[in-house]
Amino acid sequence: MPPEGRAKAGGVGIGADLHYRALERLYASAPINETFNSRLEIPGEGRSRITFQIDESVFHAAGAAHGTIYFKMLDDAAFYAANSRTTDRFLLTTSFNLHFTKPVRSGEVVAEGLWISGKRRVFVAESRLIDAEGEEIGRGTGTFMRSRIALSGLPGYSAGAD
Numbered sequence: 001m002p003p004e005g006r007a008k009a010g011g012v013g014i015g016a017d018l019h020y021r022a023l024e025r026l027y028a029s030a031p032i033n034e035t036f037n038s039r040l041e042i043p044g045e046g047r048s049r050i051t052f053q054i055d056e057s058v059f060h061a062a063g064a065a066h067g068t069i070y071f072k073m074l075d076d077a078a079f080y081a082a083n084s085r086t087t088d089r090f091l092l093t094t095s096f097n098l099h100f101t102k103p104v105r106s107g108e109v110v111a112e113g114l115w116i117s118g119k120r121r122v123f124v125a126e127s128r129l130i131d132a133e134g135e136e137i138g139r140g141t142g143t144f145m146r147s148r149i150a151l152s153g154l155p156g157y158s159a160g161a162d
Contacts, residue, residue, distance in 0.1 A: 016045060019084070019087045020042035020044075020084060022157045022158070023042055023080055023083060023084060024040050024042060025156050025157065026157040027040040027050075027080065027156075028156065029155065032072075036069075037053040038050055038051065039051050040080060042084050045085060046082075046084055046085055046114060047081055047084070048077050048078075048084065048111075048112070049077070049110060049111070049113070050073055050077050050080075050111040050113075051109075051110050052073060052109055052110075052111070053108055053109075054105070054107060054108075054109055055106055056106070059105075064104060064105050065104045065105070070129060070137075070138045071096070073109070073111040073127075074096070074111060074128075074129060074139070074142075075093055075096050075142060076113075077127035078113045079093060080113055081115045082113075082115050082118070083144070085115055085118075085119065086123075087151065089146045089147055089148070089150060089151060090147050090151055090154065091144040091145065091146060091147065092144060092145050092146075093144055094122075094143045094144065096140055097140060097141050098139070099139050100137075100138050101138055101139065102138075104131050104137050107132040109130065110129070111127055111129050111130075112127060112128055113125055114127070116141075121145060122143060122146075123144045123145075124143055125142055126140065126142075127139065127140050127141075127142075128140075
């Protein structure tokens, strides 16, 4: 059942909070995230926040973060914002559009994701990257589709569940 259909306690669905924590565990369990110093938080339905550190290990030849880093964090932030809206299936990115607005060389960067539309099969979410000075350095919009993969069957999602 979607979070909006569950019982509420203090303005947050009782099951929704468990779903958000499970998505955070899922993110942390992905092997790709062993490569990145990052942490996902889902503060509420349709929102996500990923904090990560940029250092020279992710630089291109001109001494700033490579675009793959922008894409990964923008896609992840939008994806988790969208997947916070569905509790049964893993979503898949079907398209993603991004804009680079400023290079970043080092420090903390935050990716903020926000669900825009979609409730059943296709979801749209956007995200933006904010550097340590509070300036936007990139933004993106993604389309995500429900897959046949059950969230409950993914070890990272179900780990720690009572």
